[in-house]
Amino acid sequence: MKRRLTVLGVALLAAAASILIAMQPAEAAVGLHISGTNIVEANGRTFTMRGVNHPHVWFTSQTSSFANIKALGANTVRVVLGSGKRWGPSTDVPNVISLCKQNRLICVLEVHDTTGYGEDGAAATLDEAVNYWISQKNNLVGQENYVVINIGNEPIGNNNASQWTAATTAAIQKMRTNGFQHLLMVDGPNWGQDWQYVMRDNAQTVLNADSQRNTVLSIHMYDVFNTASSITSYLNTFRTNGWPLVIGEFGWRATSSNVDDQTILAEANARGLGYIGWSWAGNNDPILDMTNNFNASQLTTWGQRIFNGTNGIKATAKEASIYSGATTPPTTTPPTTRPPTTPPTTNPPTTPPTTTPPGGRGCTATYTITNQWQDGFQADLKVTAGGAAINGWAVTWTFANGQQVSQSWNATITSSGSSVTARNVSYNGSLGAGGSTTFGFLGSWSGTNSTPSVTCTAS
Template sequence: MRPRLLAVITALSAVALAAMFVLTVGSPARAAAGFTVTNGRLYDANGTEFVMRGVSHAHTWYQSQTRAFGDIKATGANTVRVVLSGGRWPANSASDVANVINLCRQNRLICVLENHDTTGYGEQSGSVPLSTAVDYWIGLRDVLAGQERYVIINIGNEPVGNNAVSPTWTQATTTAIQRMRTAGFDHTLMVDAPNWGQDWRFEMRDNAASVFAADPDRNTVFSIHMYGVFDTAAEITDYLGRFRTAGLPIVVGEFGFNHSDGNPDEDTIMSYAQANRIGYIGWSWSGNGGGVEYLDMVTGFDPTRPTSWGQRIIDGANGIRSTSREATVFGGGPTGTPTATPTTQPTPTAQPTTPPPARGCAAAYKVIGSWPGGFQAEVTVTAGSAAISAWTVGWTWANGQRVTQSWNTTLTASGNAVSARNVGYNGNLGAGASATFGFLASWTGSNTAPSPTCTAS
């Protein structure tokens, strides 16, 4: 997306009926220091699944609007996609990019950095090929090194227009990924689709498996932009569903509620993404022009003046505030309020009335918040009168609850039985010391609190 009127796509092909090649994606070929992709899912550096719920910010045009990072975080977003330029627009220097990363980290946002210079290559004057975008990233290598836990690199925005170019999207994207790896980048890479990001010719969809396999780290995420091409539920669910079936990682890297090339079905985009744990990033916080000002989420970068689009994506059904969970690399469990007002008040469970046995441990369970169909809970593990080096907490659900996400623990479940073990950094507890872990879970009808047991070694 650009802050000017997007060229109208002149033809919309029918949804292809050919089946996508199914690829079973295992562990990455080389372990990364930050985010990783396994079986089509994105995981943060703690091994916790991460689903993007974010906002794009046009930083390259509005470099003084640094307050936007905090304002975006206040929406509950866990991700900000930051527009950068190597010179097609006001250039972003190494020091500026370093400051952007610091702003993301200060506000506990995962930073998706994207080079916008490639927008509409082969069709729009001034656009550059993906190879030039890779040159830009290589020039920032020293700034980006060591930030793999917090930064995802979106190599180039909407890198091919609607006109045929050589090399093809598949060739150019494969080469770009491999050059990034050769240059030493172990970050998760995000690649945008051709056709102004909307892939209406299905080149990305039909070649994603081979592009993913060509990444020696197996750590690439595909990004589809959904505007007028995706104006029906069938088109949205078919496109995203093929990636899920193939075990390939997909995010909706841009979308809106209206556009000059048609009326996207934002309700289906958001509901299908939520139901299938697919990330989405809305375009954009503020500053749009050229006839698409309606895509501003707030007017004039003022968070007290939300637009109808901002209200929809932030506080509407399946919106950012109700579905976003903070990345655990920031030191805690997911944040963000599942609903503005929980339907039931948190009911802490009292700490054990008897002390844990020597060389043993006890576990106390409490509900942090509850909403229709889901809740967040926390378990506190307390060592007895002697130090312990490891702990395991177990319980059995009474009402068929199911854990959907956890942090600060390795959690497994078999039917109603749950087992939660310490991770590397919280197993060693001194006498009387405590550690906590948390999780999100679903419930139906009743949500009886379990009585956890704790064993230690």
């Protein structure tokens, strides 16, 4: 009986302490931070991650991947780093951050060495991961607008997953004690999938451990989440309790037993949740590669689904406002086009020019400048079949102001002087009657960036 009373007394004291912690005012956050369940920027604008995991520590020479990921529409890249326990150490953090900023991406940096601790004997502890971040502190302080620190990837395996709560709480507190003010991201146990619900059931304890109330929880969704009900049930708990969450990794339904990626995309979009797909390339299991050999013009089935799907990156991503120079939250719904860093001398047209719609076999094309900055711009083109199916298409236009194409996706683009021709690639040439597809490119301009007239020819 005495033992029971003692346990009860400890439980009551712990509950009271939890309430007191929750009532304490959070320190003012800088840069990216949590507001309710949302990630917001320093100016108060909500930022929803739409991104890609890039295995940088194993492919450090693939620095062009940052530009390619951005070109396909992403606003976030989660960069794999090593602490030196298993991989690395990654000593190129300044260059990684610079690549993110050059390409107008929010940078989620993660230590991968912690993967599966407790089950994988070679894995690092979360405390060791924090020591790595402390070693990189000089490279990270001042980057709070651009960088999220994901303390450790999938930090606990399936053995003794309950240790996650204490280890994660201690890691967060050690980060804050050492002066980090960044938005922190913490992954769940069970190799990130939290199938024993340790993160779900202890989320409030972990969030309360952050003196700045600036931590977002991250779930990794693979084969444990192979049904729509398993996905929605898990996400509903976080929504009901008002806990901030992102889907920090997920794959795709290559077979019926795999993760239901379409439900993840749809639910994330409907709920305003961020998601970061795994991964750009380089997997031992190539089914998870979004590109073939890091080639952005060779998207795999998974790459097509996440970039070009209905709820995919291209359709739903909005660039962080830190790159547009915005200083206050919008009073109305933000525009679908992202404002440039430096105002252009000409603005994109309200109604883009189109070719005359064909009555039968043929196609139309629409050219839209979707983003523009000093000396550079992004354009998207939509190709639509006429009244009959087509087997291929070619879109031509002539630049009037010396613009040049530097990089393209979903089309093969060739130039001869100011004349440009874009032809379909293998997977988007055949369109049914009235069907459409899109492609785009990055280009350079100087002085004026007028919108050209375009012509579409079907085959």
